[in-house]
Amino acid sequence: xxxxxxxxxxxxxxxxxxxxxxxxxxxxxxxxxxxxxxxxxxxxxxxxxxxxxxxxxxxxxxxxxxxxxxxxxxxxxxxxxxxxxxxxxxxxxxxxxxxxxxxxxxxxxxxxxxxxxxxxxxxxxxxxxxxxxxxxxxxxxxxxxxxxxxxxxxxxxxxxxxxxxxxxxxxxxxxxxxxxxxxxxxxxxxxxxxxxxxxxxxxxxxxxxxxxxxxxxxxxxxxx
Amino acid sequence: xxxxxxxxxxxxxxxxxxxxxxxxxxxxxxxxxxxxxxxxxxxxxxxxxxxxxxxxxxxxxxxxxxxxxxxxxxxxxxxxxxxxxxxxxxxxxxxxxxxxxxxxxxxxxxxxxxxxxxxxxxxxxxxxxxxxxxxxxxxxxxxxxxxxxxxxxxxxxxxxxxxxxxxxxxxxxxxxxxxxxxxxxxxxxxxxxxxxxxxxxxxxxxxxxxxxxxxxxxxxxxxx
DNA sequence: ACAAAAAGCGAGTGATCACTCACTTTTACT
DNA sequence: AGTAAAAGTGAGTGATCACTCGCTTTTTGT
Numbered sequence: 147x148x149x150x151x152x153x154x155x156x157x158x159x160x161x162x163x164x165x166x167x168x169x170x171x172x173x174x175x176x177x178x179x180x181x182x183x184x185x186x187x188x189x190x191x192x193x194x195x196x197x198x199x200x201x202x203x204x205x206x207x208x209x210x211x212x213x214x215x216x217x218x219x220x221x222x223x224x225x226x227x228x229x230x231x232x233x234x235x236x237x238x239x240x241x242x243x244x245x246x247x248x249x250x251x252x253x254x255x256x257x258x259x260x261x262x263x264x265x266x267x268x269x270x271x272x273x274x275x276x277x278x279x280x281x282x283x284x285x286x287x288x289x290x291x292x293x294x295x296x297x298x299x300x301x302x303x304x305x306x307x308x309x310x311x312x313x314x315x316x317x318x319x320x321x322x323x324x325x326x327x328x329x330x331x332x333x334x335x336x337x338x339x340x341x342x343x344x345x346x347x348x349x350x351x352x353x354x355x356x357x358x359x360x361x362x363x364x365x366x367x368x369x370x
Numbered sequence: 371x372x373x374x375x376x377x378x379x380x381x382x383x384x385x386x387x388x389x390x391x392x393x394x395x396x397x398x399x400x401x402x403x404x405x406x407x408x409x410x411x412x413x414x415x416x417x418x419x420x421x422x423x424x425x426x427x428x429x430x431x432x433x434x435x436x437x438x439x440x441x442x443x444x445x446x447x448x449x450x451x452x453x454x455x456x457x458x459x460x461x462x463x464x465x466x467x468x469x470x471x472x473x474x475x476x477x478x479x480x481x482x483x484x485x486x487x488x489x490x491x492x493x494x495x496x497x498x499x500x501x502x503x504x505x506x507x508x509x510x511x512x513x514x515x516x517x518x519x520x521x522x523x524x525x526x527x528x529x530x531x532x533x534x535x536x537x538x539x540x541x542x543x544x545x546x547x548x549x550x551x552x553x554x555x556x557x558x559x560x561x562x563x564x565x566x567x568x569x570x571x572x573x574x575x576x577x578x579x580x581x582x583x584x585x586x587x588x589x590x591x592x593x594x
Numbered sequence: 595a596c597a598a599a600a601a602g603c604g605a606g607t608g609a610t611c612a613c614t615c616a617c618t619t620t621t622a623c624t
Numbered sequence: 625a626g627t628a629a630a631a632g633t634g635a636g637t638g639a640t641c642a643c644t645c646g647c648t649t650t651t652t653g654t
Binding site for chain 1: 475476501502505511515519523534537538539540542543545546547549550551552553554556557558560561564565566569570572573578581582584585586587588589590591592593594
C-alpha cells in the first residue's frame with residue numbers, strides 16, 4: 147500500500163494547472179494560493195488579502211476573476227475534490243476491495259479498518275478541515291457525498307452482494323449492511339480520536355479492529 | 371415519554387438565574403441573551419453588540435463582567451450543559467435503561483434507537499449548533515464528553531454487563547460492545563439525516579431501526 | 595449623610611474583512 | 625503600428641468586529 151501524502155497530490159495538481167485551460171498565470175496563482183490556504187486553515191480563516199499575498203497578486207486581481215471569496219472556494223473545491231481528494235481517499239479502498247472473491251469478508255474488513263485508521267491518523271488536520279467545511283457549506287458537503295460517498299457505496303454494494311451470493315453474508319438489504327460497515331468504521335475512528343481515546347488505549351489498535359470486525363460479523367448477542 | 375423541548379428547558383433555566391448568586395440584573399440579562407443567541411445561531415455568528423442589544427444593556431457593561439466574548443461562552447456553557455442539555459439528552463435514555471433486567475436487550479435497543487431518532491429530528495438545529503461548537507472549542511467538546519458521554523457510558527456499562535451476566539450478550543469487552551451500540555446509532559442518524567436520506571427512505575424508520583438492531587445483535591455473517 | 599466602590603454607559607479605537615474603482619499595463623487583433 | 629479589450633493594480637470604502645476608556649449613576653458600608 148503506497149503512501150503518497152495528500153499534500154503531494156495537491157501540489158502535483160496545482161502544477162498541472164499550468165498546462166490546461168486559458169488561465170492567466172496570475173489566475174492560476176490565485177487558485178494555487180487558495181488551495182494551499184484553504185487546505186491549511188480552512189475557508190473562513192483565510193482572508194482575501196492573505197490569498198493575494200500568497201499568490202503574489204494585488205487584491206483587486208482576485209476579484210477581477212472571481213466575483214466573491216466564496217466563488218473561489220467553489221471554483222477550487224469541485225476539481226480538487228474530484229481529481230485529488232476523492233482518488234486519495236478511495237485509492238486504498240479500491241485495492242482492498244479488488245480481490246473481493248478471494249479473501250473472506252472478515253479479512254477484507256480487517257484490512258479496510260486498519261487502512262482507514264492509518265489514513266485518518268496520518269491526515270488528521272485535513273480530515274478536520276474537510277469535515278468543518280462540509281459542515282458549513284452545503285455545496286461542499288454535497289460534492290463530497292457525490293464524489294466520495296457515492297463511489298464507495300457502489301464499490302461496497304458489489305462486494306456485499308457478491309458475498310451474499312456465495313453465502314458468506316446474510317441476505318439482508320445491501321444498504322443496511324453497508325450502513326453497518328461504515329457506522330462501525332466511523333465509530334472506531336471516533337472513539338479512538340475523539341470520544342474515548344483513554345479507554346480505547348486499553349487495547350491495541352489491532353485488538354480494537356478485531357473486536358469491531360468480530361462484532362460486525364457476529365453481533366453482540368449470545369447464541370444459545 | 372414526555373416531550374419538554376430543549377427550548378423550554380433553556381428558558382426555565384434562564385428564569386432560575388434570578389434566584390441564585392450575587393449577580394446584577396443586567397449581568398443576568400447578558401447571560402440570558404447569550405444563551406438565547408448562542409443556541410440560536412452559534413457563538414461565532416453572535417456579536418457582542420447583538421448580545422448587548424438583546425440584553426438591553428450597553429456594550430461596555432458586557433466587558434465590565436466578562437473579560438472577553440469567549441469568557442461569556444465559557445461562563446454560559448458549563449452550567450447550561452450540566453443543568454439543561456445533559457439532563458435533556460439523557461432523560462429518556464435513563465428511563466429506557468431503567469427496567470434493564472425486565473426487557474430483552476433487543477427491545478431496549480429498539481426503543482433507544484427510536485427515541486434518539488426522534489430527538490435528533492425534533493432538535494436538528496440545536497444538535498447542529500452543538501456539534502459545530504464542539505468542533506471549534508476544545509472546552510465545549512470536553513465538557514460535552516464529561517457531562518453527557520461519561521454518563522451514558524456508565525449507564526450502558528451497567529446494562530451491558532448485566533446482560534452479559536445473564537447470558538443474553540456475548541462476553542466481549544464492555545467497551546467494544548458500547549462502541550458498537552453507539553456507532554450503530556450514530557450511523558443510523560447520519561445516514562438518515564446527511565449521508566443517504568434518499569435510499570434510507572426506501573424503508574420506514576421502523577424497518578431501518580429493526581435492521582440496525584438485528585445487525586447489531588446478530589451481525590452480518592451467515593451462519594452455516 | 596457621605597465617600598468609596600461597583601455597575602453601567604456609549605462614543606470611540608483600531609483591526610480586519612470582503613469588495614470597488616479609477617487608473618495603468620499588457621495582450622490580441624487588424 | 626494602432627487600438628480596443630482584457631488583465632492587473634492598490635489605495636480606498638464601508639461594514640463589522642471585539643474591546644476600551646472617561647465618564648455618570650447606583651450601591652454599599654460606616
